[in-house]
Amino acid sequence: MSTNFIHDNFLLDNKYAEELYHNYSKNQPIIDYHNHLSPQQMAEDTTFDNMNSVWIHGDHYKWRAMRTLGIEEKFVTGNGTDKDKFLSWAKTVPYTMRNPLYHWTHLELARYFDINELLNEKSAERIWEQTQAKLNSGDFSCRQLLQKVNAEFVCTTEDPIDNLQYHQQLAKSDFNVKVSTAFRPDKAILIDAVDYNKYIDTLGDVAGVSVNSYSDLLDALRNRIEFFNANGCRICDHGLAQISFENYTESEIKSIFSKRREGRTISNEETLKFQSAILLFLCETYHEFGWVQQFHLGALRNNNARMHRILGPDTGWDSIGDYPQAQKLSAFLNALDSKDKLSKTIIYNLNPADNEVMATMIGNFNDGSVKGKVQFGSGWWFLDQKDGMIKQLNALSNMGLISCFVGMLTDSRSFLSFPRHEYFRRILCNLLGDEMQRGELPNDMEWIGKMVADISYFNAKEYFKL
Template sequence: MSRADNLFTLHPDRLFSSNSVERDISRALYNSVKDLPIISPHGHTDPRWFAENDCFNNATELLIIPDHYVFRMLYSQGITLESLGIRAFDGSNSETDYLKIWKVFARHYHLFQGTPSRGWMDYVFCEVFGFEIELNEANAEYIFDTINQALATDAFRPRALLKRFNIELLATTEGATDTLSHHAKLKGTGLDKTVITTFRPDDVVDPQIRNFSKNMQTLGTLTGEDVYSWQGYLNALRNRREFFRNHGATATDHGHATPLTADLSAVACEALFQKIIAGEASAQEQELFRGQMLTEMAGMSLEDGMVMQIHPGVHRNHNTAVFQRFGADKGCDIPVGTEYVNSLKPLLSKYGNEKELRIILFTLDEDNYTRELAPLAGHYPCLKLGPAWWFNDSPEGMLRYRHQVTETAGFYNTVGFNDDTRAFLSIPARHDVARRIDCRFLAQLVAEHRMTESAAFELAHDLSYRLAKEGYQNCLI
């Protein structure tokens, strides 16, 4: 940030190296890609926004309440979720005065110094809303009111922001039993090729998930299949995958706790499945079932061409009290160590050499980049590496990722950047960070005479745009 005459602005060379030679190269590379369209092939924005195109209500509902990055930090400092407008399952009181919530955020904005959230939010304030002052408790009401006035205009409706942010593709993520009514409403609007869905089957393949039995019943109703027989269950999943593909989906997403895979016989699968359905499976058997389902899903991806994303390595809902009171996605997921080489062996033994299969691996365990993931992706035709994700979606995390992955897997066994966000207005901010960091990394290689400038310019374009587009099977073609 720079301050002149009390202005608060984003420095044009932010995130570039302090080395003047590298900074000059970074700037030139960045200027060549900064205006490229955004490909956002994996995220969690609400498709209702784009289907209905209503004005956003207020700054708090848009920028604070949906963003677990924000209230995770505030909760860590003893600020209750109720005071931030997060509603509990039991219907007990939570704050409904959005200005009051905003003032709590502003009073504690200093907590975010040095975090990615601070960079994203400052970008939103400066670039999206045009503020030249830093948010604090004294100006909180002014900023709140000014944002709300902007949100009430047509220029800040969701579809207008898609154009303003130059978003060529935005993928949302829905569970296997979702009706996709909002995506259906987009059909014929011209936006159905811009806003697409992603198939996330966790709710019907993870027997430990909340409402698993109810979800299975819904799956049977939606597909007309006997979901209580092994083959009927698999047919139902194929049915839903086709339904999602008809609403634009090019990818699946799997948030299993581990990347364990299995390749059981048909008889063993049937027997295990019946124990799952009866609720008699042990925790070990439930994990084995999830592992078998990753292999089954890989086979289905080979059949229908959908890209398979695997997001393991998270102890989800670690704070049991928060989960029971408020539900999932409340900022209490914690990274855990993850093993890939042995866990993926059954799946890779069966499908790893299939060049038509695309599996994108993510991790929160950075030690795995050099030791396991880069060597795996640097060998198996079906594997690509997803970008630095979640807790590692930061300038430092992105740099570590490039340093640890590139020497073994290269650039072209990666798939560019995806923002994985619920916070719509942060999408251009996140992509801007990724482009700046990639340009910084490339600039170092050029400055050290390890890469030509022409190669760096080509790579900057590919990392910012083409690899994401092609990594999700040319999702716009």
């Protein structure tokens, strides 16, 4: 057996887990149905100058760890050199033990660069040179990185105002990994945002609609849904703290929108009513087009106002929120289902205290029309680590059918993040293999192996009609 930290049976504790992983999961293609990769970089098949640009730049998981260790912001997001930022990350890595970053770091070095040495201050210079040579070899462009991990389908995330020019280029290219987009209209929903009116003006310009009324807004959004659909989009996504569902009248919503467009302040109650109305409109429209809808719920964003002013959003100042979820989510899904307009739906949860809420909620709306129609999404953000994945898998198993689960995704901005699929698959196989060894599951390798293969690949392929 290899003495490398990342070895063939990493995270696999017994022969059942090993067989499940190596024979049924390891070689399945990757369907990554939600990420924040750059379509421009894929369309242009970008190459990277060094490990900071491909690995550290934009990765707020790493940034948070570096700041916690006391690394000066100059060497995190500031004007330090790329090499100094890499060396600062290397210095941080040994201190990340028991954080998933430690596992991910060494999986990524092993899988992309064939480097099995531990990254630390002593090895940093050597690993910098080794990775630099690989990146300069001509075999490490964006597309080549996706091919190295056997990616079959990747779905990026774009705002309704995006012109999708890079997706159009990709669709005409000879790239053998299918690339699509997900429609992310959060900025049209969050009416209380400071720059809301400026965004709506831009949306109207892109859609060719003068947005003077609420009905104009709906026309603009439908126009963009039609445009995205014509360009191959079949998935949408929403990043919301919680689902809103308040009773409202059409005249109220029209009045609230007009009030906001006039620059007047709206109340919290009016905000919630507006969000309820527009989200229902969007979801009914998604159903009309046969899209899959995703809801990422529970983040408390931009907690550090000072650093948010300096660096902006998505730079490492977010955390888990403790919002009430069950009642409004149930009412919202029920409103769609009562009209038979509930699309395939994936719900991601950020607060582990709500795992069982989400695991039971999905069962309320799985009506037999589609296998796994409503899904409890994989461990997300702060929960996409070993403990978070196991808790999500256990909650789903205990209260639903894990056999229908559509599996893992990266939710990442990095082209080196795809070993997270391997990480998830190893954890899944070990969870099941451990129960086989203890006799809690039968020694039926053929059936349990099929279930593993389905969760790793085939369920998502069927669910997204790939």
